[in-house]
Amino acid sequence: MIPLHWYLWLGSIVFCIGIFGFLAKRNIIIMFLSIELMLNGVNISLVALSHYMQDLRGEILVFFIIAVAAAEAAIGLAIVVSLFRNRTSPHVDEIRELKG
Amino acid sequence: MLEFFFGYLSLVIIIFSLLVVLSKNAIHSVLYMLVMFFHVAGIYLLLQAEFLAAVQIIVYAGAILVLFLFAIMLLNLREELSAEQLTDGWPASLAVVAGLLLTLMLSLGGFTTTFNGSWSPEKIKEITFTKALGQALYTGYILPFEVASIILLVAIVGAIVLAKRRLN
Incomplete structure (x- = not known):
């Protein structure tokens, strides 16, 4: 029998890798992929518990998280496509029109 | 034997998650993510959740990643390969993540639960996981299930409205 905390460790490692990708990468598509990584880490923990x-x-709950993740990916990528229509850079640190 | 499978699956999941975050090419990232999703489905199989493993492959690997690939190939990211990949503040985020990871690893070590619900592994094995999940979903959780369908509908409409060109 595999101890429960192995699964929780695995889930937290995947979640932390996702947070790092979300905070540190400049490419907005990789940031969306990192969000999916975080959701997967949480899903592993939830199924194990x-x-x-x-x-x-x-x-x-995992079933609903997967449904919401699909909706989130569709909306997020639509935002990315409409962002690219106005500017050609995928880098989030160059998008600062609202900064004033 | 189970420990061996768990070790293999978790090793591949961790290595490929790191590759997703660290690779330069966005298409490679998506393909690494595909491998990682298949192994997460393997973890669900270890946990006797075969319906969720199938949903993981169908929805994540089949729908979401295809959407990502489609968006990446629609946008021209050729000059992206030579550009700087990380923000200026990446050491700070690495420090934050390392602290969080250390906290989680130390606090979760040896975590066990004494709570026992009514769905023991033997009972789930007897009536199959898909049937158990379907019964719970269509009796106790029918309202969230309907709300999820509305969320998907809103997402479809929202994606079309956001991505279409403005008509004059």
Whole structure:
């Protein structure tokens, strides 16, 4: 039997790699990929906890997280496409029209 | 035996997550992500959640990553390969992430749970996971299920409105 905290460690490592990508990368598409990484880290933890607590609620939550992630990816990439129509750089540190 | 599978799956997941974040080419990142999603589906199989493993492959690997590839290929990112990849403040974010990771690793070590719900692994094995999840989803969680469908509808409409060219 694999101990529960191995799964939680794996989930937190993937989550932290996602946070690093989101904070440190300049390319907006890689930032979206990092958000998906973070969601996957959380999903691993939720499924593991759900299995070890012999309850289905965590797995139902993961089902909804996957649905919302699909919606989020569609909206996010539509924003990226409309951003590229006005400017050609994918770098988030060059988008500062609202800075004043 | 299970420990061996877990070790293999987690090793591949961690290595490919790092490659996603560190690779220069966005298309390579998406392909590394594909490998990582398949191995996360393997982790779900280890945890007796075979329906979620199938959904992971169909939705994440099948739909979301294709959307990402489509967006990357639509946009011309050729000059991106030689540009600077990280922001100026990346050491600060590395420090924050290292601190968070250390906190999580230390606090989660040896974590166990004593709570026992009504869905033991034997019971799930008897009626299959898909049936158990479907029963729970269509009885206790019918309202969130309908709300999820509305969210998907809003996302479709929103994506079309955002991405289409303005008509004069």
